[in-house]
Amino acid sequence: MEFALVCTRISILVLLLALSSPCKFIQSPMYFGPLKFLQSTSSASLDFGKIFFNPPSAVLRPQSPKEISQLLNFLGASSFNKVTVAARGAGHSIHGQAQALNGIVVEMESLPNSIKIHKKGDGESECSYADVSGGTFWVELLRETLKEGLAPRSWTDYLYLSVGGTLSNGGISGQTFKYGPQISNVLQLDVVTGKGEIVTCSPTQSSELFYAALGGLGQFGIITSARILLQDAPQKVKWIRAFYDDFEMFMEEQQLLISMADKVDYVEGFIILNEQSLHSFFSSFPSNPDFMPHLHSGSPAVYYCIEFAVHYPFDDEESKIDDVFEVITRKLRFMRPFIYSVEVSYFDFLNRVRMEEMSLRSSGLWDVSHPWLNMFVPRSGITQFRDLLLENISPSTFEGPILIYPILKDKWNANMSAMLPEDSTSPGKENVVFVVAILRSANPNTCSTKCLKGLLHQNRLIVEAATNPRIGAKQYLPHYSHQGLWSEHFGGRWNRFLARKSKFDPLHILAPGQGIFSRVSPHSTE
Missing domain, CATH: 3.30.465.10 (Uridine Diphospho-n-acetylenolpyruvylglucosamine Reductase; domain 3)
Structure with a gap:
């Protein structure tokens, strides 16, 4: 009864807004009966992760920021104290962050593309x-x-x-x-x-x-x-991949490359677990590798690859790039002769993952569940994290890439809300942090619902172990089940986060899918 009453109130709210303003609403047939438009809210109830499915009561397709403002002003001044609002861009979130159960999703792509x-x-x-x-x-x-x-x-x-x-x-x-x-x-x-x-x-x-x-x-x-x-913008990019069988050397050489910022423009790394990951890893790279026959014979060995790029100077002097390439590679200790290089346009290099997407779409493996996990790991804990990861996954059956590459903390502004690991042993001294992106796919042909739940459980175990002081990692694109864990995530900045929330969104209307705050009544004394 109460649920039906809430739904009715939401429908009245949306209908009033639709009739009294130029806002473009797409209304759910579940709640609005005959008041249907050509589209429904179904697309706003899912995301790239395909793990959470939280249907909103309505979708707003604004034509200007003013329409978003009108919606939020109305909700803040009304008695509809259970209605929340989530902004949705590409819908590429993993854990329902852009969803709003029984709330309103704002489709940002409908804003004029200016x-x-x-x-x-x-x-x-x-x-x-x-x-x-x-x-x-x-x-x-x-x-x-x-x-x-x-x-x-x-x-x-x-x-x-x-x-x-x-x-x-x-x-x-x-x-x-x-x-x-x-x-x-x-x-x-x-x-x-x-x-x-x-x-x-x-x-x-x-x-x-x-x-x-x-x-x-x-x-x-x-x-x-x-x-x-x-x-x-450069015109072309020299794109290089070099392979390693030693993890510490792999780590050290990534750090060497980022120390040469005057020569190197891009650095990432990958863990190669099996034949499938090797092939998917090269799907966007226009070169035919002849690397790692041991993988094909079922060896359990784990390999690593550093990917880096050098931009062509704006005068497009090819000899200059070759000189830079030689200077860099002379300092590296990769498994010879396993180094590959290609030259591509700047656009094609930046858009390289699109090629992987097309390959996955053609095999039906793009629109599947993605139990991804993204972590920031301090340099002091990266070897322990690698060991933790390999203890919790099965290298022979893992599907998807694992990225690992360094960033520098001093390139981030601490006033921003994003969190990096805090160095508890020597605060402010450790500047290098590694991004680890565990981007596995749950192939429905081989991974059932029970299997997907198992992968999510593995992720939780990794997060619990990695965020303790021994490793000191933080989640990137974080997902936690209750506010206590969010408080731990933000650590010493949690009170600042709370104060900003109170100042800019005191009724906790925005971003309910993050699971940080519960909606507050406008008449609450909180």
Whole structure:
């Protein structure tokens, strides 16, 4: 009875908004009977993880930030104190972070796809930048900036993600050691707070909201526009992969490469567990490897690969790149002769994961459950983490890549909400942190529902062991089941996180899928 009453109130709310404003709502047939449009809320009840399925009561497709503001203002002033709101970009979250059970999902891609490029020297521009709407995909921004010979400095591996989505988390890839994460390359944001206020913020204007929203998991506001720092774009990239059979050497040489930031532009690494991971690893790399016959004979050996890239200078002098390549490789101790290099366009290099996506789609392995786990691991604990990982997975049956590569803590701003490991033994001394991305797929042909639950349980065991002081890791794209664990995740910054939530979203309307806060009544004394 109470559930039906709540649903009725929600339907009345959405209907009133739809009738009294230009907001475009897609309404669920479950709650709105004959009041149907051509689309339903089904797409907003799932994500790339395909682990959680939380249907909203309605989906808003805003045509402007003002419509998002109207919705949040209405909810904040009304008695509908159970309604929450989640922003959804590309729907690439893993654990239902962009879902809103019985709430309202805001489809950010419906905002006008505006990209305005400002080149250094034009007017008062001291640097080149792009103003881009929050629902725009990074690949769209790349295409437009390349027309002007420019590009953002920092990327994610996969470009079909929304600008607002990655900025709400961090945005990392092999360029992060050099330029910092994407959230360190933003000059300004437009944010609709949980109170419905539309705020333009930057390091010098409404700075607390600016830093809160960057890496803030959508808890403080919805990013509707961002000003992204740009640089001159290279034309080509020399893309190299070298193989190792020694983990410590693999770690040391990644750190060596990131120390040569004047020569190296990108560094990532991979753990090679089996034949399947080797083949998928090379699906986007335009070279035919003749590496690792031992894998094919069933050897349990684990191998490692460093992937790095050097951008062609803007004058495109090939001999200069060859000289740089020789200087770098002379310092490396990879398994000779197992090194492979190719030259590709800058766009094709940045869009390399798209090739892997197409391969997985063709085999029906893209739209499956993805029990992914992403961790930040301090250098002092990375060997222990590797051992922990291999104790908890089966190398022979593991499906999907495992990425491992270094970033530098001093490229991150501590005022932002994103969390890196804290060095408990010598605070502030350990600058190197490793990203570990365990990107397995639950193939429905070989992994049942019980199997998927087992993989998620394995992830929880890894997180529990890795986040203790012995290793000192933190989750990236974190997922926790209750607020106590969130408090542990943020550690000494938890009180700041609470204060910012109270200031910018006091009724806890936003981002319910993160599972951090429960909705508060506007009439509550809390």
